[in-house]
Amino acid sequence: MNNRQQPGIPLCTLEQLRAKRSLGISVEIGGREQAVFVVLDGDSVRGYIDRCPHRGTPLAWMPDNYLDSRGEHLICATHGALFRIGDGRCIAGPCQGDALEPIAIKVSGDTVMLVERLD
Numbered sequence: 001m002n003n004r005q006q007p008g009i010p011l012c013t014l015e016q017l018r019a020k021r022s023l024g025i026s027v028e029i030g031g032r033e034q035a036v037f038v039v040l041d042g043d044s045v046r047g048y049i050d051r052c053p054h055r056g057t058p059l060a061w062m063p064d065n066y067l068d069s070r071g072e073h074l075i076c077a078t079h080g081a082l083f084r085i086g087d088g089r090c091i092a093g094p095c096q097g098d099a100l101e102p103i104a105i106k107v108s109g110d111t112v113m114l115v116e117r118l119d
């Protein structure tokens with residue numbers, strides 16, 4: 001496997017992300033449409049596939065709403081599993097110990113981009 005990387009696929013702007021803190025986006029990965037989301041984590045941006053490791057459902061309880069009421073964790077709308085924002089690890093709920101699937105993110109200027117590896 002090599003780790004060549006594409007320049008990146010634009011997902012949103014930092015301004016759009018700052019306005020909502022998390023955003024759901026549909027993007028083509030490996031020739032397939034895939035639901036992903038990005039979330040602000042302090043000054044960093046994290047990104048994950050929008051699929052709960054418990055039952056495989058999308059996480060958001062409303063469009064673009066992936067955070068719990070305190071804004072401290074990601075939450076799955078189906079059964080309420082809580083995930084750390086920084087690494088996607090489930091810390092409470094039926095999939096405790098599992099994790100969300102991360103996507104590689106880079107920020108270029110004001111643009112949040114998905115970095116798709118060419119394996």
Ligand code: FES
Nearest residue numbers: 052054076079081
């Ligand atoms: S589907 Fe996410 S906690 Fe059950």
